[in-house]
Amino acid sequence: MTMTLSLRIKTLCGSCHLMQLRKKSSVLKPQKQICKSVLEHFDEVYSKELGESWTRAREVMLSPSSWQYAVMLNRFSFSEGLEAYFQNQGLSDIFHDVQVPSSGWLKCYVSRIAHRYPAQRHQQGRLKDYYLLNAASLLPVLALEVEGGNHVLDMCAAPGGKSLAILQYAMPGNLVCNEPDCLRRKRLKEMLESFLPELCRSAVTLSNLDGREFGQLHPEVYDKVLVDAPCSNDRSWLFTSDIPQARHWIASRKELPVLQVELIRSGIAALRPGGILVYSTCTLSQSENSNVVDQILQSDCGVELQNLDKMAHAFSDIFTFSANTQYGLLVLPDRERAWGPMYVARFKKRYPP
Numbered sequence: 402m403t404m405t406l407s408l409r410i411k412t413l414c415g416s417c418h419l420m421q422l423r424k425k426s427s428v429l430k431p432q433k434q435i436c437k438s439v440l441e442h443f444d445e446v447y448s449k450e451l452g453e454s455w456t457r458a459r460e461v462m463l464s465p466s467s468w469q470y471a472v473m474l475n476r477f478s479f480s481e482g483l484e485a486y487f488q489n490q491g492l493s494d495i496f497h498d499v500q501v502p503s504s505g506w507l508k509c510y511v512s513r514i515a516h517r518y519p520a521q522r523h524q525q526g527r528l529k530d531y532y533l534l535n536a537a538s539l540l541p542v543l544a545l546e547v548e549g550g551n552h553v554l555d556m557c558a559a560p561g562g563k564s565l566a567i568l569q570y571a572m573p574g575n576l577v578c579n580e581p582d583c584l585r586r587k588r589l590k591e592m593l594e595s596f597l598p599e600l601c602r603s604a605v606t607l608s609n610l611d612g613r614e615f616g617q618l619h620p621e622v623y624d625k626v627l628v629d630a631p632c633s634n635d636r637s638w639l640f641t642s643d644i645p646q647a648r649h650w651i652a653s654r655k656e657l658p659v660l661q662v663e664l665i666r667s668g669i670a671a672l673r674p675g676g677i678l679v680y681s682t683c684t685l686s687q688s689e690n691s692n693v694v695d696q697i698l699q700s701d702c703g704v705e706l707q708n709l710d711k712m713a714h715a716f717s718d719i720f721t722f723s724a725n726t727q728y729g730l731l732v733l734p735d736r737e738r739a740w741g742p743m744y745v746a747r748f749k750k751r752y753p754p
């Protein structure tokens with residue numbers, strides 16, 4: 402059961418800005434149940450792969466009340482009053498030092514304490530002011546370093562948080578948001594419509610391909626490709642109440658790296674020489690993260706892996722990065738830094754000799 406609350410926020414110009422905020426009552430919300438078979442499986446795999454780090458990540462992941470949510474402001478409906486409101490609430494903009502292209506903007510407010518602002522409801526004729534997300538999911542977008550006018554492919558785009566962040570960060574010449582799943586693509590379309598003004602929508606194309614087809618159908622077209630791949634969704638798997646589904650996920654988990662490698666290969670083929678591909682997942686799994694990157698590097702796909710140490714250093718106060726990841730960066734959920742899991746690796750396509 403949900404309750405609707407209305408909140409009045411005074412804007413700096415003195416007028417009242419009425420936001421309809423939908424808030425799920427914490428009293429009425431059913432307690433999330435941990436799925437035992439998923440937890441046992443994770444304990445077995447992740448204690449070997451992550452050692453002591455798994456104990457800390459486990460504690461956070463099993464405690465939804467400690468999860469943090471970031472508020473990404475929508476530059477297309479920016480209100481100084483709303484920004485002042487979040488600042489007055491003690492939230493800070495974690496990306497205020499990040500240099501974005503002149504065509505873009507990125508404001509992402511986080512609170513030190515675990516608190517979830519309500520998601521905004523759709524209102525006819527009105528753009529939404531903010532999007533709630535796991536702050537670590539902006540790292541793949543930052544790693545992509547989109548520049549104004551770039552041709553960008555978001556190969557696995559729904560529900561669209563990263564597509565939206567790309568459009569905040571810069572104004573690409575064209576952004577292709579691809580999603581083969583019909584229902585998820587519908588959600589993606591609705592999300593983009595509720596955040597983007599008409600004018601800006603012409604820069605966005607929705608497509609429904611299997612990502613593995615891009616390389617063959619559109620070779621060497623894109624400046625930037627994001628492969629935010631289908632992966633084990635560790636946080637949500639832990640709380641599924643569908644036991645047969647959980648068993649199926651665990652059993653078929655070993656097939657994911659095959660698909661992930663194929664998606665990256667296709668993305669590389671769709672990239673122009675000198676272009677950047679970012680691979681990301683929201684799992685702690687080594688087989689879906691650094692082992693996938695290793696397969697790409699071993700199979701000589703014409704790319705070099707790029708170092709992300711500068712990014713890790715810049716955000717070391719906000720995120721806990723694993724010290725034991727062979728390639729790329731892995732954000733580990735940690736106490737009072739309950740962001741992630743999020744894995745990011747960046748490749749650059751070589752010019753032909």
Ligand SMILES: C[S@@+](CC[C@H](N)C(=O)[O-])C[C@H]1O[C@@H](n2cnc3c(N)ncnc32)[C@H](O)[C@@H]1O
Pocket residue numbers: 538556557558559560561562563564579580581582585610611612613629630631632
């Ligand atoms: C991790 S989610 C993407 C999340 C999204 N990037 C965001 O930030 O909101 C992975 C998506 O890949 C889609 N997918 C699954 N198989 C795919 C394929 N073969 N090609 C492209 N996308 C695929 C899934 O339907 C899912 O929506």
